[in-house]
Structures are given as C-alpha cells and as structure tokens.
Amino acid sequence: xxxARWITRRRLLRDAGAGxxxxxxxxxxxxxxxxxxxxxxxxxxxxxxxxxxxxxxxxYVQNGDVRIHYAVAGRGSGKPLLLFVHGFPGWxxxxxxxxxxxxxxxxVAALDMRGYHLxxxxxxxxxxxxxxxxxxLAYVIEDIGQxxxxxxxxxxxxxxxxxxxxxxxxxxxxxxxxxxxxLNCPHPWGxxxxxxxxxxxxxxxxYAQEFRRPDAAQxxxxxxxxxxxxxxxxxxxxxxxxxxxxxxxxxxxxxxxEAMRRTSIQAALNYYGANWPAEPYPAPSTDxxxxxxxxxxxxxxDEFLFVDTLDGTHRFVENDLSIEIxxxxxxxxxNDARHQVTQILGDWLERTA
Numbered sequence: 129x130x131x132a133r134w135i136t137r138r139r140l141l142r143d144a145g146a147g148x149x150x151x152x153x154x155x156x157x158x159x160x161x162x163x164x165x166x167x168x169x170x171x172x173x174x175x176x177x178x179x180x181x182x183x184x185x186x187x188y189v190q191n192g193d194v195r196i197h198y199a200v201a202g203r204g205s206g207k208p209l210l211l212f213v214h215g216f217p218g219w220x221x222x223x224x225x226x227x228x229x230x231x232x233x234x235x236v237a238a239l240d241m242r243g244y245h246l247x248x249x250x251x252x253x254x255x256x257x258x259x260x261x262x263x264x265l266a267y268v269i270e271d272i273g274q275x276x277x278x279x280x281x282x283x284x285x286x287x288x289x290x291x292x293x294x295x296x297x298x299x300x301x302x303x304x305x306x307x308x309x310x311l312n313c314p315h316p317w318g319x320x321x322x323x324x325x326x327x328x329x330x331x332x333x334x335y336a337q338e339f340r341r342p343d344a345a346q347x348x349x350x351x352x353x354x355x356x357x358x359x360x361x362x363x364x365x366x367x368x369x370x371x372x373x374x375x376x377x378x379x380x381x382x383x384x385x386e387a388m389r390r391t392s393i394q395a396a397l398n399y400y401g402a403n404w405p406a407e408p409y410p411a412p413s414t415d416x417x418x419x420x421x422x423x424x425x426x427x428x429x430d431e432f433l434f435v436d437t438l439d440g441t442h443r444f445v446e447n448d449l450s451i452e453i454x455x456x457x458x459x460x461x462x463n464d465a466r467h468q469v470t471q472i473l474g475d476w477l478e479r480t481a
Contacts, residue, residue: 173466176228183231186246189271194255196264197246200272201227202235208306209274210477212238213265215283215313216396217369219245219387226280226462229470230477234278239268241285243395245387256398261288262296266304276306278477282462284399286313293418307480308422309473311461312430314437315444320412322437329434330409337407339364339400345393352431364393376463421448421480425472427457427464450476 183201190196199220210230212223220238227236240247242264243256265288269277281289289310295302322329335350348354349362353372362368366388373388374381422445428435435453442449452472457464 173225173228177224180224180228180231180236184227187271188246189267191264191267193248194242194250194264195248196239196242196268198237198239198268198271200235200237201231203237203272203274205235206274207233207235209235209237209269209272209277211265211269211272211277211279212236213279213281213285213289214238214241214244215281215285216399217244217372217388217391218282218285219384219391221383221387222373223280223462225466226470226473230474234477235272235274237268237272239264241288243398244391246390249392249395253398253401256395256402258287258291258403259296262291262301265289265292266301269304276304278307278309279305280309280311280473281313282311283313283459284403286310287316287403289313290315290418293420293422294416297416305418305420307477308418308420309425309476310423311425311469312427312433312459314424314426314433315441316414316416317412317444318437318440319433320409320414321440322434323409324411326434326436329437330407332432332434335432336400336404339397340404340406342401344397344400364397366391366393369393369396373460376460415444417444417446419446421450423450423452423473423476423480425452425454425461425469427459427461428453428455429457430459430461432459448480 180201184199185201185203186197186199187203188195188197197220212220212226214220214222219240223238227238230236241261243249261284265279269275279289279292281287289305289308290313292301293305293308323333332352335352338344338347338350341347345364347363349364349368354362354368367385369388369391370381370385373384424438424441426435426438438451441451454461454465454468457468462469
C-alpha cells in the first residue's frame with residue numbers, strides 16, 4: 129500500500145461522509161467503504177458492566193519473580209479467549225465495556241500490565257522491555273488454559289501484542305496468538321519510519337522524550353497531555369493519570385484514581401525508558417512479520433500517533449489484514465467510539481472465526 133493509494137483511501141472515506149464510519153482493507157479483497165457502524169451493543173452499558181463484575185474472577189500468575197494480576201470471565205468454558213491488554217495509562221477495568229459486550233460468546237480476560245494496579249512493580253527500567261511484557265501475556269494465556277487466544281492491545285499493550293503474535297526472534301513465543309487486534313498501535317516499523325522521516329510525527333511524540341528522563345516522575349506532565357485536562361503544571365501523579373482515563377466518563381474518576389494510586393508512576397514511565405529511542409530517531413529496522421489474521425482499529429484524531437503510521441502494514445501481515453479508521457475518535461479509541469469499536473470487532477471476529 130504505497131502512500132498515494134493510502135491518501136486516496138482516506139479521501140474516499142471523507143467524501144463518503146461516513147463521520148463515524150470505517151475504512152476496511154481486507155487482505156487481497158481490496159477497499160471496502162464502511163457505513164456508520166450499527167449500534168449492536170447492549171441496551172444498557174451500565175447493566176452489562178455490572179453483570180461482568182458479577183461474573184469476573186480475579187487471578188494471579190507468576191512470571192519468574194513478577195506476579196501478574198488479571199481478571200477473567202468464563203475461564204474453563206471452552207469458549208475462545210479474548211485477552212485485552214492496556215497501554216499508558218490503564219488497568220484491566222478500562223476494557224470493561226468490550227469485555228461485557230463479548231462475555232456471552234467468548235472467555236474474556238484483561239490484565240494489569242506489570243507496574244500497574246495489582247500486578248507487581250519490579251525495579252529497573254530494563255524490566256519493562258517489550259520482550260518482558262510479551263512473556264507476561266504468554267503466562268496469562270497459559271494460566272487461563274485456552275491457547276491460542278485472540279489478543280487485543282492498545283498503545284503499549286498493542287506493542288506487546290504485536291510481539292507475541294510474532295513469536296520472538298527464536299520462535300519461543302509462537303502458538304499463543306490466533307488473531308491479533310491493535311487499537312491506535314501501528315506495527316513498529318510504521319511508527320519507526322514516521323518518527324524518522326516525518327517531523328510532525330516526531331513532534332507529536334516529544335512527550336515520550338520527557339518520559340524517558342530519570343526524573344520524569346518529579347517533573348510537570350508534558351503539556352501535550354496536560355492541556356487535555358485543563359492543567360498546566362501538574363506532575364505525573366495518580367490523579368493526573370486518572371484524569372486522562374476519565375476525560376470522557378468523569379463519573380468513573382474515583383475508581384480510576386484508586387487504581388492509579390496502586391500503580392507505580394515510575395514503572396509506568398519505565399515503559400518509555402525501556403522501549404522508546406532517544407532523538408534523533410534512527411531509520412526503521414523492526415521488520416518482523418506476523419502470520420495471523422490482523423485487525424488495526426485507529427482513531428484518526430489521535431494527537432500522538434498519526435494514521436500514516438499504518439501505511440505499509442500489509443508488508444508485515446502474511447494473512448488477512450483489516451484496517452478500520454474511525455474519523456472522530458482520538459487515541460483512546462475504545463472509549464471515544466465504544467459502539468463503533470464493538471461493532472467492528474464483533475463483525476471481524478465472526479468473519480475470521
């Protein structure tokens with residue numbers, strides 16, 4: 129998919145007037161312009177989340193000296209497993225709406241990534257490398273006992289899911305992923321390319337350079353994030369992270385705040401120190417391929433990661449690839465466009481079953 133064709137697809141979508149619609153690239157099937165997603169979701173999100181919390185079971189699994197917490201509903205049912213993996217910031221409950229929507233048809237699980245909420249918080253930047261996160265996911269899938277799984281990741285969680293779907297350079301993690309879904313997380317090669325050659329993308333992720341600093345936890349929250357919360361000089365605190373998570377659902381602020389109070393701020397920032405390169409950004413080099421059906425959902429209004437990072441993804445997926453762009457959604461696309469994401473994911477899961 130060269131850049132000219134990609135721009136044409138985006139322009140076609142806008143011209144179609146599908147404000148909440150989606151653009152789909154399905155393997156060799158070519159371009160399909162989606163209409164506005166049907167709201168085939170629970171009548172009451174609140175009621176479905178309450179039912180999820182009634183069914184969900186809290187469990188732990190050990191990866192060496194690190195204990196990982198996850199929540200699961202339907203363990204041992206024999207239904208296919210959907211494993212949800214959050215990014216920065218987050219915790220398992222940020223996936224509650226999607227888990228509730230699919231808990232009758234699938235086993236649904238979501239973990240607290242290491243450093244967050246109820247999972248352990250090992251010291252040392254190197255303990256948060258993507259390679260470590262990939263093994264955490266593998267242990268959770270093993271513990272649930274329903275392998276292979278469909279893994280669904282956002283932000284850093286999406287990066288870990290890309291790595292697990294690849295299987296690692298020695299293939300040790302192969303066989304865990306049946307299908308891959310990423311939300312506002314491009315293949316690493318696309319992100320590396322855009323950081324290297326697109327000054328606007330490099331500027332949009334400058335906050336990551338601030339997070340790489342050893343004293344980032346004592347410094348002001350980067351204004352790229354702070355302005356969304358009407359703050360200017362707040363530090364990276366549990367309240368700041370909770371405000372990011374509750375921008376669209378302010379009534380959930382107390383629950384997010386309690387989870388972020390249990391989170392290690394330094395651990396959350398270590399993800400950047402361990403995995404984000406210093407400037408100037410090098411040319412792309414991470415060119416691994418995955419061999420499972422793959423769905424990329426992307427909020428086009430993301431201020432931090434631009435949709436052009438998806439250009440060329442087809443080169444790294446040796447199977448069915450679907451790309452869905454939701455025009456008015458931002459970085460937390462599963463919160464901004466809950467109904468559309470649920471419909472897109474449901475249709476794709478049915479089609480690739």
